[in-house]
Amino acid sequence: MKKVITIIRKEWSEVFINRMVVMTIIFMPLLFTALPLIILYTTRNAGMSEYSSDMPAQLMKLCPQELTGGECFQVYLVNQFIILFMMMPLIIPVNIAAYSIVGEKTQRSLEPLLATPITTVELLLGKNLAAVIPAVLATWVSFIIFAIGVVILAQNSHVASALLDSKWLLAIFIASPLMAVLSVNFSLMVSSRVNDPRVAEQLSTVVILPLLALFFGQIAGLIFINKMVILLMIGLLVFLDIVAIYLAVHLFQRETILTRWKSI
Amino acid sequence: MITTENLTKKFAEKIAVDRLNLHVKEGEVFGFLGPNGAGKTTTVRMLTCLISPTSGSAKVNGLDVRSHAMQIRKITGILTETPGLYENLSAERNLEIFASLYEIKNPQEQIEKYLRLLGLWDQRRDPAATFSKGMKQKLAIARALIHEPKIVFLDEPTSALDPEAARLVRDFIAGLRQEGRTIFLCTHNLDEADRLCDRIALFKSYLLTVDTPANLRATVFGRKIVIHLRENPPHLAQSLQSISGIKNIKPVDNKLVISLEDPEKINPLIIRALVENSADIQFVGELRHSLEDVYLQLINQKSSEQE
Ligand SMILES: Nc1ncnc2c1ncn2[C@@H]1O[C@H](COP(=O)(O)OP(=O)(O)O)[C@@H](O)[C@H]1O
Ligand SMILES: [Mg+2]
Numbered sequence: 001m002k003k004v005i006t007i008i009r010k011e012w013s014e015v016f017i018n019r020m021v022v023m024t025i026i027f028m029p030l031l032f033t034a035l036p037l038i039i040l041y042t043t044r045n046a047g048m049s050e051y052s053s054d055m056p057a058q059l060m061k062l063c064p065q066e067l068t069g070g071e072c073f074q075v076y077l078v079n080q081f082i083i084l085f086m087m088m089p090l091i092i093p094v095n096i097a098a099y100s101i102v103g104e105k106t107q108r109s110l111e112p113l114l115a116t117p118i119t120t121v122e123l124l125l126g127k128n129l130a131a132v133i134p135a136v137l138a139t140w141v142s143f144i145i146f147a148i149g150v151v152i153l154a155q156n157s158h159v160a161s162a163l164l165d166s167k168w169l170l171a172i173f174i175a176s177p178l179m180a181v182l183s184v185n186f187s188l189m190v191s192s193r194v195n196d197p198r199v200a201e202q203l204s205t206v207v208i209l210p211l212l213a214l215f216f217g218q219i220a221g222l223i224f225i226n227k228m229v230i231l232l233m234i235g236l237l238v239f240l241d242i243v244a245i246y247l248a249v250h251l252f253q254r255e256t257i258l259t260r261w262k263s264i
Numbered sequence: 265m266i267t268t269e270n271l272t273k274k275f276a277e278k279i280a281v282d283r284l285n286l287h288v289k290e291g292e293v294f295g296f297l298g299p300n301g302a303g304k305t306t307t308v309r310m311l312t313c314l315i316s317p318t319s320g321s322a323k324v325n326g327l328d329v330r331s332h333a334m335q336i337r338k339i340t341g342i343l344t345e346t347p348g349l350y351e352n353l354s355a356e357r358n359l360e361i362f363a364s365l366y367e368i369k370n371p372q373e374q375i376e377k378y379l380r381l382l383g384l385w386d387q388r389r390d391p392a393a394t395f396s397k398g399m400k401q402k403l404a405i406a407r408a409l410i411h412e413p414k415i416v417f418l419d420e421p422t423s424a425l426d427p428e429a430a431r432l433v434r435d436f437i438a439g440l441r442q443e444g445r446t447i448f449l450c451t452h453n454l455d456e457a458d459r460l461c462d463r464i465a466l467f468k469s470y471l472l473t474v475d476t477p478a479n480l481r482a483t484v485f486g487r488k489i490v491i492h493l494r495e496n497p498p499h500l501a502q503s504l505q506s507i508s509g510i511k512n513i514k515p516v517d518n519k520l521v522i523s524l525e526d527p528e529k530i531n532p533l534i535i536r537a538l539v540e541n542s543a544d545i546q547f548v549g550e551l552r553h554s555l556e557d558v559y560l561q562l563i564n565q566k567s568s569e570q571e
Contacts, residue, residue, distance in 0.1 A: 002364070017352050107349065108344070113365075115344070117367075
């Protein structure tokens with residue numbers, strides 16, 4: 001475990017020098033926390049209730065009965081943005097992993113590293129945690145700030161509890177770490193094939209496409225994210241994580257790195 | 265210390281290392297000499313358990329490379345072909361990472377020892393990116409030695425350096441041998457191999473020969489002396505015919521080039537015979553072939569044998 005920590009610290013001291021990475025880790029959480037809070041704040045006046053007649057009946061059914069039409073619309077609107085929180089565990093690891101792997105490749109620093117008594121699993125675990133920990137922390141901290149904001153800004157406790165319901169807690173506290181693991185291993189695989197961190201990043205951001213589909217699907221009214229959808233998502237993520245980790249371990253064998261990785 | 269038996273590595277259809285048999289003794293500086301693409305790096309990677317052999321076997325300190333990779337990595341140090349430093353991190357931080365991965369008990373002491381030894385102590389806080397090529401190479405050497413490995417692999421330690429930096433690195437390697445470490449030195453620089461190595465293997469995918477630098481010269485070309493004379497009439501050469509141990513006498517201008525077995529014993533007889541024949545001897549010297557001649561001769565010989 002000591003070696004894993006060494007790798008994590010090494011990754012951090014290398015990656016956090018990079019301005020792009022630091023910006024992503026600071027600004028994305030700020031933006032994604034501020035957006036839904038601003039919307040919540042600006043829609044809190046009661047005048048909203050007149051829109052209730054325009055609400056899709058299906059949506060009304062999803063709202064708890066204590067909510068007025070206006071409040072339900074408000075919850076619906078803010079909900080659209082909560083899904084953006086899950087961009088963080090997908091994008092932050094891509095950033096860190098892409099710079100880390102491509103950095104090792106351009107510096108040719110993997111060979112001396114692989115010549116030390118470290119196991120493939122320790123090395124991979126170090127690289128994984130170095131990317132997953134900041135991503136998950138950023139997501140959780142942002143959500144907690146958001147939750148505090150909701151409690152302060154929401155006009156009543158019904159709205160607050162509707163916004164902080166169990167499906168979002170599941171999504172943030174369980175699905176997010178799983179997403180981060182998927183994302184880091186995916187970008188690890190991509191980075192092993194390309195030599196430019198920006199290209200690696202762009203290719204790796206493919207992982208956010210399913211999430212965007214969910215986001216727009218919800219806006220378009222095609223999908224209603226409920227607890228069932230989140231649970232299904234968690235199940236799918238567990239499966240994808242296992243596949244991704246399996247492939248990454250294979251890709252992280254010494255021989256593979258030294259003889260198959262596309263070199264500079 | 266290192267033994268290989270028919271060690272072979274194939275990449276797809278290309279055979280990079282072909283049935284290599286080596287025996288490196290403890291405490292020697294073993295030169296692994298071959299042109300670019302000979303398979304030196306591939307061999308070192310197999311011996312440091314970075315890639316696995318296609319066939320054959322290798323033992324390092326009695327441990328099999330296939331089954332004891334972890335133990336081998338603990339007792340070997342490697343200077344890879346490119347320094348491979350973390351450029352944005354300081355010299356000290358670079359070493360700290362490796363000290364920790366090797367689980368050294370007294371990391372700070374070891375780091376200070378090697379940074380001072382290699383003259384990098386004052387720059388220990390500077391990022392490696394600001395270093396010259398020679399300094400980077402020295403830092404990479406420090407990294408290879410930080411855990412006091414029994415066996416050190418140096419892959420072309422001076423090939424990317426200017427002559428001055430190369431000399432510093434060479435002097436440092438010469439110092440290492442005093443400490444009784446086994447050193448496996450890959451190089452395509454004949455002069456370097458000649459100066460630093462106890463024994464040299466000539467290698468180009470397959471092993472051509474292994475011997476000490478002096479023996480290599482002697483076995484390939486035999487020993488030769490050259491005698492400079494004021495004048496060189498033909499009868500002088502004839503007067504030497506009767507001396508046993510002389511293999512060949514070749515008059516060239518004012519010189520006699522003589523191939524012989526044992527110059528320490530025969531030279532006095534030759535000189536006496538020449539003086540008796542009233543020759544005026546100006547100089548007597550041994551004709552030394554460079555290792556380069558040996559190398560080219562052997563490589564050509566082998567390739568013509570193969571045709
Ligand atoms: N990963 C690889 N894939 C295919 N061929 C390789 C690989 N690594 C080395 N080779 C080939 O093996 C031969 C030996 O290479 P190398 O060991 O690097 O030689 P040297 O270090 O003596 O210059 C070369 O012809 C090289 O092209
Ligand atoms: Mg090489």
